[in-house]
Amino acid sequence: EVTGLTVTKQECNRILFEWDEVENATRYYVLVNNNTKGTTFNKTVEDSFTSIAGLDPGNVYTIRVCAYAGNSKGEYSTPVVTASRPKKEAIKSFYSSGKGKVYVKWKKLAGSCTGYQIQYCKDKSFKSNVITKTIKDKSKLSYTRKGLAGGKTYYIRVRGITSYSGGTAYGTWSSVKSVKCK
Numbered sequence: 001e002v003t004g005l006t007v008t009k010q011e012c013n014r015i016l017f018e019w020d021e022v023e024n025a026t027r028y029y030v031l032v033n034n035n036t037k038g039t040t041f042n043k044t045v046e047d048s049f050t051s052i053a054g055l056d057p058g059n060v061y062t063i064r065v066c067a068y069a070g071n072s073k074g075e076y077s078t079p080v081v082t083a084s085r086p087k088k089e090a091i092k093s094f095y096s097s098g099k100g101k102v103y104v105k106w107k108k109l110a111g112s113c114t115g116y117q118i119q120y121c122k123d124k125s126f127k128s129n130v131i132t133k134t135i136k137d138k139s140k141l142s143y144t145r146k147g148l149a150g151g152k153t154y155y156i157r158v159r160g161i162t163s164y165s166g167g168t169a170y171g172t173w174s175s176v177k178s179v180k181c182k
Contacts, residue, residue, distance in 0.1 A: 002028070002065045002077035008049075010119060010169050012057045012085045018049035025067035031076070035060040035164075036112040058086035058171070059115040060164045086113045086160030086171030096182040100150055105142040106158045106174070113138055113160040115169070120145055124155045124176060134161070148181045 003018035019028075029100055031042045036059040043050070047080070060083045069073040090107040097103040104118060115138055120131040133143060148154060155178050160171035 001069050001075035005063065005065055005077040005080050007063075007080060007082045010082060010083070010085050012087055012171075013055050014051050014053040015055060015061065015063075015084055015090065016049070016051040016177055017063060017080070017082075017114065019065055021048040021170055022069075022074065024069045025074075026070060027068045029068060029073070031064045031065050031066075033062040033149055035062055035081070055084040057084055057159060058109060058162045059084055060112055060176050078130040081165050082167070083162040083164045083169035085114075085169045088172040089116070089158045089160050089174040091158055091174050091177050094156055094179050096179055097144055099182050100145050100148045101144055102156065102179055103142065103144045103152055104156050104158065104177075108141055109138075109160040109171070112162055113171070114163045115161050116140075116158055117161055118143055118145075118156065118175075120148065120154050120156055120157050122149075122152055122154060124178070126155070126157070126176075136163075150169055150181055153178055154181050 007017045009016040064076040064079045066076045092105045094104040115136040118133045157173045159173045162169045
């Protein structure tokens with residue numbers, strides 16, 4: 001039986017993973033289920049690591065691996081559920097919508113993006129005093145932050161998130177936008 005199946009890196013279109021080498025294994029059979037679309041694909045490799053490329057961004061996947069020694073097939077590994085990262089987000093509009101309020105609207109992401117994160121900060125590098133809001137409703141494409149300091153410039157960025165049992169895949173942050181709060 002294959003053990004130690006671990007995801008080592010999640011990218012937008014690719015997931016890298018590895019597992020413990022099985023003694024006398026001549027090859028490994030990798031089975032990947034796209035839980036989002038209900039499709040399955042596979043590949044055979046000789047090493048105890050591989051990547052699956054050409055994935056749909058923000059989709060959830062289940063991965064299992066079994067070892068072969070000649071024509072003898074071993075047991076599948078314990079399944080690992082993971083996700084590819086959502087695509088880079090794009091902010092559509094943003095402005096100060098009233099005293100101490102900033103409104104931001106973003107573009108809907110494809111795939112199984114399950115929500116979004118928005119960050120506000122007075123520091124363009126987002127190194128201190130960062131305000132983070134996580135929205136778990138993928139259909140919500142705007143947010144108004146209240147209680148900000150009037151007369152101050154805030155920098156804003158947004159990214160998609162895909163949650164799955166066992167973790168969250170975070171997309172790349174959007175380009176940073178700035179707005180002066182009323």
